[in-house]
Amino acid sequence: xxxxxxxxxxxxxxxxxxxxxxxxxxxxxxxxxxxxxxxxxxxxxxxxxxxxxxxxxxxxxxxxxxxxxxxxxxxxxxxxxxxxxxxxxxxxxxxxxxxxxxxxxxx
Numbered sequence: 001x002x003x004x005x006x007x008x009x010x011x012x013x014x015x016x017x018x019x020x021x022x023x024x025x026x027x028x029x030x031x032x033x034x035x036x037x038x039x040x041x042x043x044x045x046x047x048x049x050x051x052x053x054x055x056x057x058x059x060x061x062x063x064x065x066x067x068x069x070x071x072x073x074x075x076x077x078x079x080x081x082x083x084x085x086x087x088x089x090x091x092x093x094x095x096x097x098x099x100x101x102x103x104x105x106x107x
Contacts (some may be wrong), residue, residue: 002069003060043072050076051103055084
């Protein structure tokens, strides 16, 4: 609930209901996969253009993660979103969509 603090309340409740239906093992498997999925040694070889959006009010992730990827991937674009937390597409969808459309237009 704390991670979703900036998500519109009715959407947050629907998402939490879905999370309860799926159960905690899904989140455990997600976190375990993230822990073993380390591609830092080859991230600089990424060819597609990359847009990194960072919600600065995210209580769970330090901003250096996205900055590290940005520094390693040539031509990537990194944007800090002061008005978003962990779920920018659901918290500020109009702004995120505009940023994605702007980025896609440059491809």
